[in-house]
Amino acid sequence: MAANILVVDDEQSIADLIEVYLKNENYDVFKFYNGRDALQCVENHNIDLAILDIMLPDIDGFSICQQIREKYNFPVIMLTAKEEEIDKITGLTLGADDYITKPFRPLELIARVKAQLRRFTKYNFLEPKQDEHLIAFSGLVLDKDTHECTLNEKNLSLTPTEFSILWVLCSNRGRVVSSEDLFHEVWGDKYFTNNNNTVMVHIRHLREKMHDSAENPKYIKTVWGVGYKIEK
Amino acid sequence: MAANILVVDDEQSIADLIEVYLKNENYDVFKFYNGRDALQCVENHNIDLAILDIMLPDIDGFSICQQIREKYNFPVIMLTAKEEEIDKITGLTLGADDYITKPFRPLELIARVKAQLRRFTKYNFLEPKQDEHLIAFSGLVLDKDTHECTLNEKNLSLTPTEFSILWVLCSNRGRVVSSEDLFHEVWGDKYFTNNNNTVMVHIRHLREKMHDSAENPKYIKTVWGVGYKIEK
DNA sequence: CTCAGAATTAAGATATTCTTAAGAATTTGA
DNA sequence: TCAAATTCTTAAGAATATCTTAATTCTGAG
Known part of the structure; x- marks a missing residue:
């Protein structure tokens, strides 16, 4: 099950790293180091999931997330630094489906990506009917x-x-x-x-x-x- | 299965965040930034579940929980900061049905809300007829x-x-x-x-x-x- | 025919439940 | 009120059910 995944992080090393992990799982990766290019990509490709760093040089991940939400319906995972204030994180991840704190373990990243993709596709999974006994x-x-x-x-x-x-x-x-x-x-x-x-x-x-x-x-x-x- | 959910947090961004997630799941949200308004709301609406931040400007969530328990019978979920000592959390959430530490994952919040609602409706179902002796x-x-x-x-x-x-x-x-x-x-x-x-x-x-x-x-x-x- | 995916098997690890008993808490009765 | 009796809770180890791992064999697609 291939999927198009958007990765946005201004720290190239991190973006590259994520790309490696994702490609290793046979996902198609669309990688950007700034928000503007990323948003344009969303317009032109069928993105299935986005991983966004909050701190970006031009548009922050939080805003990108909001803009995505206005027109699209795929899951968004936010990347946050661990040092951030707890409350700040909670606020900044507004509208996202999940968040991952840096530094993260590769396996965890993959697991969360898969979990979100699973959620948005296929099966009746999250409980077929509410009270089906x-x-x-x-x-x-x-x-x-x-x-x-x-x-x-x-x-x-x-x-x-x-x-x-x-x-x-x-x-x-x-x-x-x-x-x-x-x-x-x-x-x-x-x-x-x-x-x-x-x-x-x-x-x-x-x-x-x-x-x-x-x-x-x-x-x-x-x-x-x-x-x-x-x-x- | 719609439900009326009370959300109380003095940090507006967080309360708003929770509101978004809950509305996305088709719950009716009653949102307040302080305890006094929240308690009044409980009097006037059929609340099915409450999510309370422990730190509030006027009345703390712990007290609200106790006051709710005196007269009502719906499940209460507490919000706590992660730094709090385990023992303190345990103490502060006393009387609550569950607690969530900030920052929380959207899926987890929703899952816990659903679990409590499910559990509670099940209890009502368990309790036979009132006048069954x-x-x-x-x-x-x-x-x-x-x-x-x-x-x-x-x-x-x-x-x-x-x-x-x-x-x-x-x-x-x-x-x-x-x-x-x-x-x-x-x-x-x-x-x-x-x-x-x-x-x-x-x-x-x-x-x-x-x-x-x-x-x-x-x-x-x-x-x-x-x-x-x-x-x- | 070859080989990766699937099936089988059994034993070692883990988790849940049962049993017992001691001590804490509560109630009872003088 | 105090002591005795009853009831409740906790803890620890034994018994048992379940789960996972690993090694091996089998099977179907190309």
């Missing part, structure tokens, strides 16, 4: 209240993690969910690691309890190179 | 008037706390109640700590008096990683 289709019933899952009236006695995974898969029925996305949905965005082997093992357990198999799946289907999916 | 099913009878509990005509002579716990479990029969929710239902929202060991020990005593066991429960069933439940 029950998912039921073709013999499978998931009940969030009782935390029970039954298949053809038989209780599968899932563990909490298993239940969560199946819930995400079911609430995105017909759609492929990557193991990475599954991981972040179930474990949260706090982890920078992306251990899809863990997900895999849980999928295995799920299939076992559902008397399902990998080679001839009745429920959880493997989509090679993409993720897992439950048919609609 | 008796619960009786399969040999078990709970009488709120006499505070007596009999199992197959035999009085179990429960302590007040034990009775409360069993009452909550019974009035939510078929649903898993987390130990955290149980704690707040029985002990009230005033405690910040959430010692589920206390709940656990009482559950143990309950099971003992009911001649029930953990490994093969007839009444109170443990749902791993989730909570306790009495079958419907």
